[in-house]
Amino acid sequence: MQTGTVNPRAAHLSLALRHVADATDGISRAGIAARTGLNRSTASSLIDELITGGLVKETGFHKGAAKAGRPATALGLRDDGPAGLGIDVNVDYTAVCVVDLTGALRYKHVLAEDQRGHTTREILDRIARLARGAQQAADADGLTLCGSAVAVPGIVDRAHTKVTLAPNLGWRDLDVTEVLPADIHDGRTTLDNEANYAALSESALLRRHASYLFVSGQIGVGAGIVLDGTLYRGAHGWSGEIGHLTVDRDGPPCPCGRRGCLERYAGQEAILRAAGIGSDAGTSFGVRPTVAVLAERARAGCPATVKALTRAGHVLGDTLAGCLNLLDLTHVVLGGIYRELAPWMSPPIEHELSTQFLGAPWAIPTVQVATYGPEAPAIGAARSVIHDVLTNPLRWLTR
Template sequence: MQTGTVNPRAAHLSLALRHVADSADGISRAGIAARTGLNRSTASSLIDELINGGLVKETGSYKGAPRAGRPGTALALRDDGPAGLGIDVNVDYTAVCVVDLTGALRYKHVLAEDQRGLSTREILDRIARLARGAQQAADADGLTLCGSAVAVPGIVDRAHTKVTLAPNLGWRDLDVNEVLPAGLHGTPALLDNEANYAALSESALLRRRASYLFVSGQIGVGSGIVLDGALYRGAHGWSGEIGHLPVDRDGPPCSCGRRGCLERYAGQEAILRAAGMTENAGTTFGVRPTVAMLADRARDGCPATLQALTRAGQILGYTLAACLNLLDLTHVVLGGIYRELAPWMAPPIERELATQFLGAAWSRPTVQVSTYGPEAPAMGAARSVIHDVLTNPSRWLNLHPVRPSAPPRSGR
């Protein structure tokens, strides 16, 4: 096949599979034909191929709109076939997730261990061990990992699966395919910023084709921009670096090499420091303070902690208002540490949006916490693998032998 040509069969398989995936109440072969404009014989043949390839199953009589003759057979995605592996590597934790073709979470492991002071090789070995554990769990559950995706806190080169710059990990020009387990059919890993993948974990907003800004607070601060249900990456894939928007050009130095970036005021270390929780002044002497400790102090009403959280919320809210004035989005989703700290940070964020967002008098953005906790980036990464199967099922079908099937059914 020449470069740039389109295989009609592959395109029709993708179209049919997407309609099955998007039909929450099931759909029949006749329904596929009606919605795609394909004739019933072609639609039925496509479905047979998807069934034989382990992507679609029949679930009983279709309960859709009545029609003459026998009722059709309802179709749904299989949950025992291809699965996606998502890996998230961050400064103080690593996570892996496995999701099946329906997008359901089948395995999760979050390892909360600080990576600071470790060499790149040590971090990569840790990721590889977690990925092998996820593959073993998938195998035990009867799932076949069909690909993997890696989330990192930094700027990435998605075309070459390289981490261009992850300042808080000290990574430059790192090929992430070094971390993958064997046995994924030689498929290169997908790669993206952790906030982008975390934004893709918000399935309810994506189904509604909402426009939202997912803000992920960690050691650094990142964001994923979703416009009408689609992730916006920018011309080079560098969009969403909200943590490096300047708050004060004469402010404290940042790991990116600049000064006064947002993460120096609203990142995890900045908030802990403002609350007086350094390693030698924390609630437990000699133990590195955590966000969980910070939340406990806030619940106990510690004045310094409450002041630090309020101030961080104000600065983050002010920056978010500027972003929303530019992008005009309907939702802000607080993820990462902001999910746990939302009881104290969300009110000042909302106050800033009410006064600094130009459209607040007519339509104030909704501020909500993320659906998932620290596993959100790995969850979104795994779902991005599944998205590729749904949009290009031919690749999966070509890699897996077709099982014998009954003769093709009529075009119901």
């Protein structure tokens, strides 16, 4: 409503670009005019500017709008222009990926290695190496990296692109962005909690402006809250700390300093312990990932493993029901290790939601499996870079 504070050209370019992006089956200049409410000559000149700037291309004739006369030219996003770099620094792996303007994954590299045996310097050097590799791959593919986003398992200070605290990495007040080669991030690096970025990897839900809770199981348990298609970060960017909701105040101690946190019951290591498997069995992304070991044993009917997963599902489901009693969301997405463990964890989760969610007699929430597994944070991070280009194309056009 503050019409005086927005640059109208920037807003109109973004509006036109957004309609090109949303029309997955192509759209004409006349279609952009009709959907934005702008007049045809304005719409046409905005599209010309987006084409010249390398964001939009003509993709042929637009079949949908065929009428008498010359067929309209269909428009689409370019897949050889700007691209986003996503980096995920997790406890037992580092992942990088490159996503183009259409949201397609163009490059992915995962290094499975437990960070806990390494110094901060070693971890940061590893990130820089992986980022450099992604940069070279993007170059070779004709893409231009226009920004990067780093996902970390902890609390971040987005305004100062600092990791405030990542207990499992031993990081405190650390500026991760400084280690990225300057020509890669072009001064445009953002930072967020890995569960927040993972939530942004669910493009189908985002496209229909859904509200959902993305719960990500790792060593820790995090959640990304999406309201009406927009990530809800909270006052400081600390929202979604579901892993430290209290299950039992007299429960086992947690590295966060409290007792009986959800992580102690439904985190990766807690499940392994309950299943009688050593936590050295593998990593999230290793040759033989931990989660694969769990899934394999559960499939083979190992009673201890099935019991451990069922119990973790009940505890997680009970906590999720509490979140829904507070937030009244229609969808829960199971990500991270929960994605592969869903065959055993979904039934107890759904049982808890149907008995513990107050609205269940009228509307049972949908529990669905995440589109991506452990690579979700890196993909969501890269997509957040693309989202910024779509929201503010003028910055790309005037770079």
